[in-house]
Amino acid sequence: MRKLLAKPAAWLSPPLWQATAVTGLLGLLLTSMAWALWWSPGGPYPIWMTVKTVPLLLPLRGLLHGRRRTAQWASFLPLPYLLGSILAVYGYLVPPQFTSALDFAGAVLQGLFSLLLMTGSMYYAYTTAGQR
Incomplete structure (x- = not known):
């Protein structure tokens, strides 16, 4: 078990790993846009969608081209999105509920995609450490 936990990137x-990171980034981009435009209870918020999605566009080209340094920095990017999804899930599960079931589903999707982006970019940078 210790060997498995020491080198999980060998899976x-x-x-x-690059495809995992790109899938997480594109999924996080789509769920952020959908949450701000269609799932939010007060109506569409295009400015909030812009604030949430523009930072996700910055590492897109570097991840698509397989740049290691971009993957290193992109592993930090999903942390606020993961925190927001954890808060929305907590707000649905703990009484008094202040989110709806649709917010819960969007938060779960956003959390999964942010975890995909974080682990994919982190382990892509790890597995390409000795390559030039």
């Missing part, structure tokens, strides 16, 4: 090759 996938670097291109698959």
Whole structure:
């Protein structure tokens, strides 16, 4: 078990870790736009959508081209999105509920995609450490 936990990046090759990071980034981008435009209870908020999605566009080109330094920095990017999804899930599960079931589903999706982006970019940078 110790060997498995010491080198978890050996499960996938670097291109698959890159695909995991890109999938997480695109999914997080889509769920952020959908949450701000359609799922929010007060109506569409295009300015809030812009604030949430513009930072996600910054590492897109670097991750698509497989740049290691971009992957290193992109592993920090989903932390606020993960925190927001944890708060929305907590707000649904603990009484008094201040979120709806649709917010709960969006928060779960956003949390999963942010975890995909974080682990994919982190382990892509780890597995490509010795390559030039």
